[in-house]
Each structure stands twice: as C-alpha cells, then as structure tokens.
Amino acid sequence: MKNVPLADVDHVDRAVLPIGTDYPPGHVLDWHEHRRAQFLYGATGVMVVDTGDGTWTVPPERAVLIPAATRHRVRMLGVSTRSLYIEPDAVPWWPGTCTVVDVPPLLRELLLTAVEFEADYSLSGRAGSVADLLLHEIAARAPLPFHVRIPAGADLAALCREYLAAPDSGVTNAVWAARTNMSERAFTRRFRAETGDSPAVWRGRARLLAAVPLLRSGSVSEVGGRLGYASPAAFTAAFTRTFGIPPSRFAQGHRGRPG
Incomplete structure (x- = not known):
C-alpha cells in the first residue's frame, strides 16, 4: 500500500500492515500515537523521532521501532518511509521504548516488497510468508545508539x-x-x-x-x-x-x- 492513511486500514485483520509514504521536505507529523506497534524505515533522508522521554535520530537506511500507544512526533528531512504497523500481540518481544536499528539488505528488500501488497493480502501465499519473515528479521536487529534521553x-x-x-x-x-x-x-x-x-x-x-x-x-x-x-x-x-x-x-x- 502506498500513501494510505493507517486509519483507513487499521481494522483489516492482518497482524502486519505495510504502508509506504512519501513526505515533502521538512514535513512534521505532529504528536500522535498508534494502536499498533510501528516499524518506521526511512528509505531516504533523515528522521527525528521525539517522545516524552527521548529523541531518536534515524539516519538514512535505518529504522526505528516505536511501541504501541507511544505518543510521538516525527520530523521528516527528505524522507520516503516504508512502515509496518503491527498488532502488539504478534510481537511480545517488541522493545518498551523507541529503538533505532540497522536495516540490512534482506530486510530492506522485504520492506520494499511488502508495501506493494494490498491490505487484505493472502496469509497462506507469498505475501503471508514475507510478513512472517519480516518479523523474524526485525527481532534479530540490535539497537543502535542514536538517541538521548x-x-x-x-x-x-x-x-x-x-x-x-x-x-x-x-x-x-x-x-x-x-x-x-x-x-x-x-x-x-x-x-x-x-x-x-x-x-x-x-x-x-x-x-x-x-x-x-x-x-x-x-x-x-x-x-x-x-x-x-x-x-x-x-x-x-x-x-x-x-x-x-x-x-x-x-x-x-x-x-x-x-x-
């Protein structure tokens, strides 16, 4: 899915919803929160994510894991994102605070593939396998120190x-x-x-x-x-x-x- 508001598809019965979004330079997503956990990947540009207890700078080709129901703001500096919105029950291992991680080639290609899926993609076919593999790859990522409290x-x-x-x-x-x-x-x-x-x-x-x-x-x-x-x-x-x-x-x- 490309440039689709999460609110339009949040109801869909899929643990992982991939959405790609293009933002104008300097765009700010003001303070908000999601019911789902979010894996926010900047395919281009730099993102700065603020929460009440920290600031995370996300360099190009990195991503930030945002816990469900975390109030946050994102400043987009020349960014095109590839996001995964994930049901919290599907990722009990998700960190309790925002975390910046590397995005190696396999994870990047899976993200680029996933955002081409429809919201109600088949769970039993290729798309469902890609969604499952995405979670395995994210779980293997180690945190990077691009933040201050x-x-x-x-x-x-x-x-x-x-x-x-x-x-x-x-x-x-x-x-x-x-x-x-x-x-x-x-x-x-x-x-x-x-x-x-x-x-x-x-x-x-x-x-x-x-x-x-x-x-x-x-x-x-x-x-x-x-x-x-x-x-x-x-x-x-x-x-x-x-x-x-x-x-x-x-x-x-x-x-x-x-x-």
Missing part, C-alpha cells in the same frame, strides 16, 4: 529540547544551573539522576546527533566546524567513538549505502 522535569526538558534545536558548544553546566536556579553541583546531580548522563556528556551526544541531518547538505569539515569541533579529525573521532560509524558515511557526496 529527555529529563522528566519540565525545566530540564526545556533546556534539553532547546539545545537539540540549536546545539551550542559554548554552553556550560554553570549556564544551565543558573537558568534553573540551582547550584552547579545540585543541577549536575539532578540531571544525571533524570538522564543517566552528566550534562556535559549529554550535550556532547546531542551535538553529534545534530550532525546527522546536517551532513545531508554539508561536508565533514563544515559540520564539525559548525558544531564547535576544533578540527575535522576531532569531529570524526568523537562521532566514530559514539556511533561506531565515521561521519563521512553520511556526508554529502558519499556514494553507497551507509553503515
């Missing part, structure tokens, strides 16, 4: 979302502590309790996540400089250490499948 407190969450929108290497713990009317020590302790990371570590990861969409239109040198790194080598080292992949794999002009 958002603190539960509204004041800390506001700081974090503001930083994600415009990362600034000049921001310090003292600056953030002052904005929340706390001592630097108390602020750092609370931030770590709510996110699992120190503020400095969190900001470092957030800056690197911001690099992923920027690399769609800029070189490694340009993006590293924009995000405050002293040199392309320093940026490359930090990015590779955090994500296990050099930023050149996502940079403008790179040919071939990333990852």
Whole structure:
C-alpha cells in the first residue's frame, strides 16, 4: 500500500500492515500515537523521532521501532518511509521504548516488497510468508545508539529540547544551573539522576546527533566546524567513538549505502 492513511486500514485483520509514504521536505507529523506497534524505515533522508522521554535520530537506511500507544512526533528531512504497523500481540518481544536499528539488505528488500501488497493480502501465499519473515528479521536487529534521553522535569526538558534545536558548544553546566536556579553541583546531580548522563556528556551526544541531518547538505569539515569541533579529525573521532560509524558515511557526496 502506498500513501494510505493507517486509519483507513487499521481494522483489516492482518497482524502486519505495510504502508509506504512519501513526505515533502521538512514535513512534521505532529504528536500522535498508534494502536499498533510501528516499524518506521526511512528509505531516504533523515528522521527525528521525539517522545516524552527521548529523541531518536534515524539516519538514512535505518529504522526505528516505536511501541504501541507511544505518543510521538516525527520530523521528516527528505524522507520516503516504508512502515509496518503491527498488532502488539504478534510481537511480545517488541522493545518498551523507541529503538533505532540497522536495516540490512534482506530486510530492506522485504520492506520494499511488502508495501506493494494490498491490505487484505493472502496469509497462506507469498505475501503471508514475507510478513512472517519480516518479523523474524526485525527481532534479530540490535539497537543502535542514536538517541538521548529527555529529563522528566519540565525545566530540564526545556533546556534539553532547546539545545537539540540549536546545539551550542559554548554552553556550560554553570549556564544551565543558573537558568534553573540551582547550584552547579545540585543541577549536575539532578540531571544525571533524570538522564543517566552528566550534562556535559549529554550535550556532547546531542551535538553529534545534530550532525546527522546536517551532513545531508554539508561536508565533514563544515559540520564539525559548525558544531564547535576544533578540527575535522576531532569531529570524526568523537562521532566514530559514539556511533561506531565515521561521519563521512553520511556526508554529502558519499556514494553507497551507509553503515
């Protein structure tokens, strides 16, 4: 199915509903949730998925597993998606929070095949076998670290979302502590309790996540400089250490499948 609203087919008695959708550049799917679990694959472009407790950046040729009934927002940066909407009872192993995963060639081809099916595809024929194999392939995927947690407190969450929108290497713990009317020590302790990371570590990861969409239109040198790194080598080292992949794999002009 292509460019079909989920609401039009959600009632169909199939555990897996594949839908392909093309989005205009910069499109935002505002806050919403699905009754079904969702496997959201970006065949092109970059997606940024927000929930109440985190932000997940989904590079090209990756996907994000979204649990059923999870309120979320998706920003589409040049994206054509291939989604699977899955009955929760069919995937008791589905993660309890959003998870970014790699999409190897077999899974990618199965997704591209599945979105050509009608909503009421035959369960006993080829289509049913493809749907079953898709779930086996998804279950075998390992999580990738393209995310940061958002603190539960509204004041800390506001700081974090503001930083994600415009990362600034000049921001310090003292600056953030002052904005929340706390001592630097108390602020750092609370931030770590709510996110699992120190503020400095969190900001470092957030800056690197911001690099992923920027690399769609800029070189490694340009993006590293924009995000405050002293040199392309320093940026490359930090990015590779955090994500296990050099930023050149996502940079403008790179040919071939990333990852």
